[in-house]
Amino acid sequence: MTASRTPVRPRRSGKGPRERTVETASSLAITVIGVAFLIPLLWVVLASFDTSATLAVSWPQQWSLGNFAAIWNTETTFRPLANSLILCGGATIVTMVAAVLCAYPFSRYRFAAKRPLLLTVIFATGLPITAIMIPVYSLFVQVNLIDSMVGAILFLGASSLPYAIFLTKGFMDAVPVEIEESAWTEGAGVLRTLRSVVIPLMRSGLAVATIFTFVGMWGNFFVPFMLLLSPDQLPAAVTLYTFSSQYGQVAYGQLAAFSIFYSLPVVALYLIMGRSLGTGFAAAGGVKG
Amino acid sequence: MSTTASAARPEAGRRGTGRSRRRAGIGDRLSLVRALPMLPAAILLLAFMAGPILYSLYLAFTDKAIRGEGAADTSFVGLDNFARALGDGDFWNAVVLTIVFTTISAVIGQNVLGMTLALLMERAHRAVAFVMTSIVIAAWILPEVVAGYLLYTFFADGGSLDAILGVVGLPKQTLLFSAPIIAVSFANIWRGAAFSMLVYSAALGAIPGDVQESAAMDGAGPVRRFWSITLPLLRPAIATNLMLITLQTLSVFGLIFIMTGGGPARKSQTLPLYMYEQAFSYGQLGYGTAVALILLLIGAVASLVYLRLLPEEDKR
């Protein structure tokens, strides 16, 4: 299966007129779709530089940084973003550490419960987290974890763990065992082997998994919306909602500016990762026959 | 974790698996000490995933509430919550809307558009394809709340869509109020098409070029080639993709919550929003949990189907 796969179909050299027509028509079609997708994105960019922005996309009469200046303060922007960073950064660390540790035995040893355990993990990746938020909320009230950043971090971390384990195990499987064996014979323990041999070899894979995890958490609204209550603990996802319900009809430009601040980290991560993020998805579900 | 990212498979994980596919690792039996690194993950999963699920099995049979009766002391009510759900028109309204939402936005919208984009991407001029797919991916990478707000402004009274309709001389639309489920479905297509596109584009890339070429030499036209060669080869990818986007769409909350709040008059209230409203706006935690449990069951069934569709390699 693996062998039969060619990553990119080689482009036929020398295009005939027929190919050219297909190419032009396809380019045209994809442009139409792309432009349709672009309009809302264009709105947020243009509106953020337009202090008299309306709901419709339009070229600013006067370009201004006024919207950014208006939200350039701790209350509106910095604290929510810092909270997002603490929440998502913390949860990403929790997830990745637990995932790497868990993936190692999965990848390296054989045991009777391995397959059912792995199946359970994969099964859990499909469960709608939305559906367990109400019991999680009630449970957190019971055990006094509600409105606790630590509690939210642990839950968010746990909720993306199944998928992270699955990903990490895949990357780890690709690390040849032979190299490790020498480390083992030198008497290194599991943790040291992991740290000095396995992790360096799967660095790029881990980066992809970490970024997936982080990006997913960064966009998550429901979890912090349910688990965090105090205004000074709320991450950007939730304050954007309160801001929009509070001023959404009056301060479009500021909302657009805040949306941009809030989206910037994930967009930047995507740009840094470039297509390799896409490639990460290249093998996405069901690609294999 | 937002469900959008939850379907990627590590490419690297597969690369070279042929080489290292030796069953015997370093000491191939798992001992207690060797299992120790699995402990943090096990604790987290048991406490925060299995725990709440089990707790919901209890909660769904009680009258636990945030305010009024059932808040001060909770009592068992047996199957009352489920009976109430099944007898409640609003619950069925939510079920129907969930089906509509999933069908329009995932099964039809994201799936077909994703496939179309993937096919076009292969044929279009490279630079054009790159720019356009980047836009589509940008829509997908944005946080859910931002996407919701952007699409709200797009469909709003006097929003971008109205402006465009005005330019071509068409009357204003009122989708957010007259057919909000359509508006949120479009929003979900906008947000999710990139995922299917990436899945299909990867799957198309895996089809050997010579298969297509030999068919072309046999005189099969592009449409015929697509139906009789490409599509059958893509079938497993389509099945898995459908399961994944269905699962993702089932748990969409923020997008709808921001755009319409489930309204007006419950016309875009899918199950997650109904569950939230009952549990929080109306304070009926027990009843809300019963609804959540039903949603979880639907998700679990879909997840099991997905599990069966997954290639065997991934399960070893």
Add this chain to the structure above:
Amino acid sequence: MPAPMRPSPPGRRTFLRIAAGSAVVLPLAALAGCTGADRDPGTIRVAYQQFGSGTQMETMLRRVSESYTAQNPGVSIELVPIVAAENDYFTKNELLMSSPRTSADVVYEDSFILLSDVGAGYLQSIDDQIAGWPLWDEIAPASQEAFTGEDGHVYGIPVSTDTRALWYHRDVFAEAGLPDPWEPASWEEVLEAARTIRDSASEAAPLFVFSGKAQGEKASMQGFEMLLYGTGSTLYDEETRRWVLGSQGFEDSLAFLRTLFDEELTLPLSQHLDPNISETIYSTLLPEGRLGILLDGSWISRSWAEGAAGAWPEWSETMGLAKMPTQHGQDPGSVTLAGGWGWTIPQYATDKEAAFDFIEALCAPENSVLRAIEDNHITVRADVAADERYLGYSPTVGFFTELLETARYRPALPAYPEVSAAIQEAMEVVMTGTADPAQALAAYGDQVTGIVGAENVQEEER
């Protein structure tokens, strides 16, 4: 191309075994122990609603806490502004009060949610505290009652009350050729005025009535109940102690709403569904003369007060007031509803005595006068009402205070918030045209029966 691999079905039995194995739930509580309660006993946390651009509450709290902490070294006041619209505020507040970790020590509550929160055990009685607080007797009996639970205990200190009427824009009226002063004697006359504005050269939207779920309690109280209580029907029969279903008045009130939309006598539906519309009305539509008539509360002029974000000094000349007439002008001719807000102490307050001490500071005579003026509210206190500054602060205070004499109150019952939600839903299906008034009435009946039980409802005799 090899044939696609058929995944073998997951071993169902093994799967079940794992699922059962995971049933060993870990004691989460041990985890919670690490985070523990992090509340500082010397801090008094004060929760209040912060929504829109108004900051009167924050200004007042800062002022009082500054002087309070100066007098009480070692105590600090932490403000907990809850940024949420109408209904969300109450829910969020309840969520916060439900846990000792998150509960505030002093909470600003609307009287309509109070009994529900008392029923849920979120609030504590302050009987002992008011016994030693001389100003309690200055509070109007109706307000005292509103903060007394079904068990006879007092659960809060009432601060303000409010009444509702029709605000009209004199410029719009002049343009449409409508009289000033305007004294509509029936619903029909209100609608006629609205039609006149619609058909006039004025660009203004004729009439706005808060409706639908997005407006929360505003829709129920400022909107629906201002209509219903003018029909002779009622929500709750005090004598039989049952909720009234299927009433003609209920249906007529919904029909009134339907008329507004059918005849385009109001703002577009999209604006009605915007939870933030009140802000738009106060800050833009009225000052710009783009709305003719608004059915709203006594306090709204605070958005236009000097120093407020939307200061509009001309409001007192521009805005006229008319009593809301009963349906056909039947006795007593006009209708208003009164509500009110006050300070309460949650069950999980760290130090009840300290919390009440701070409430005392908030309710001290001088501050109460200032607060009433800043907030443009109607005081519930005789001593405040006697203050000259209070009497002269606004041209409207006399009008609205007078309305109190005939004011109606919402059913003071724990189930009211849920019934109120059902009302908002009935309004919403009618205004969106999803159902006609009769259908909405029937659906309301089903819902209320579900909320309070069949033994607590009765059909109105028609």
